[in-house]
Amino acid sequence: MKTTDKIFDYFYEKTGIIFSEKRNIVSERIIRFASYDGYDVDTYWEKIQNNKELFQKLVNKLSVNETYFFREDRVYPVLVKKIKKKSSKVRILSLPSSTGEEPYTIAMTLFENNLQHHCDVFGCDIDTDVLNEAKKGVYRQKSLRKIDEKIESKYFLKHEGAYHLDEAIKKSVTFFQGSIFDKELLSLEKFDFIFCRNLFIYFDNSSREKAERQLFEMLKPKGVLFTGHADYPQNKVGMEKKFKNGIFYFKKQNS
Numbered sequence: 001m002k003t004t005d006k007i008f009d010y011f012y013e014k015t016g017i018i019f020s021e022k023r024n025i026v027s028e029r030i031i032r033f034a035s036y037d038g039y040d041v042d043t044y045w046e047k048i049q050n051n052k053e054l055f056q057k058l059v060n061k062l063s064v065n066e067t068y069f070f071r072e073d074r075v076y077p078v079l080v081k082k083i084k085k086k087s088s089k090v091r092i093l094s095l096p097s098s099t100g101e102e103p104y105t106i107a108m109t110l111f112e113n114n115l116q117h118h119c120d121v122f123g124c125d126i127d128t129d130v131l132n133e134a135k136k137g138v139y140r141q142k143s144l145r146k147i148d149e150k151i152e153s154k155y156f157l158k159h160e161g162a163y164h165l166d167e168a169i170k171k172s173v174t175f176f177q178g179s180i181f182d183k184e185l186l187s188l189e190k191f192d193f194i195f196c197r198n199l200f201i202y203f204d205n206s207s208r209e210k211a212e213r214q215l216f217e218m219l220k221p222k223g224v225l226f227t228g229h230a231d232y233p234q235n236k237v238g239m240e241k242k243f244k245n246g247i248f249y250f251k252k253q254n255s
């Protein structure tokens, strides 16, 4: 077995991400990353298995972080309607959050509907670089390409070509690092809503199923999982599939 194939298998085991098509290009990139750190690929393989920081660097380099504010925005009215029906504090998780556009969109939606005091919003991603960017809350125009002008002027300050997010919105989201497969996530207080969008597209069926089981466990009874329109959940966990406002979502049954 080639060393880069061993690295692919290890990467898959930890992240669920499978590089089926672009394997040759990614192999070359891995060899290049190894050389940046001063290693040939065999030494690099030995090192990443025991050196968490080195492996994290590889994860940060190979993860695809594309995101923007109000992406697939038909979900937000559905979320608002559901939150309004709740009497106790609502917990919402964006996993993966990437650079923060998704959880911050949730936060802006809550503020627009005066629901912010009623909810706690969290963002989680495997990539530590994107989480650092998320915490800064400074964006390029590309991230705001689908945002309403009124929302943009209300929650962003433009300065030297960059868009600085409003402090109250920034403070209302808590970010933490983790892989969707981390067992530690199961010891967190359960969530009412989980957004897991544009992640399953990088997974094979087996990773999707594993991830769904994990998300299912992380939801409260009657909790809701929102996936992206390009994600294909296996739904082997038996959640109730619903369709509203042009989007599919999955509801956990009473348990």
Ligand SMILES: C[S@@+](CC[C@H](N)C(=O)[O-])C[C@H]1O[C@@H](n2cnc3c(N)ncnc32)[C@H](O)[C@@H]1O
Pocket (backbone or CB within 6 Å): 014, 015, 016, 017, 063, 064, 065, 066, 067, 068, 071, 095, 096, 097, 098, 099, 102, 124, 125, 126, 127, 130, 178, 179, 180, 181, 196, 197, 198, 199, 228
């Ligand atoms: C394309 S972005 C999606 C961001 C956002 N949910 C959206 O729909 O715009 C995918 C993100 O998944 C993260 N990711 C990849 N594998 C992961 C895993 N196993 N656990 C948590 N996050 C992961 C990547 O770091 C990347 O930031």
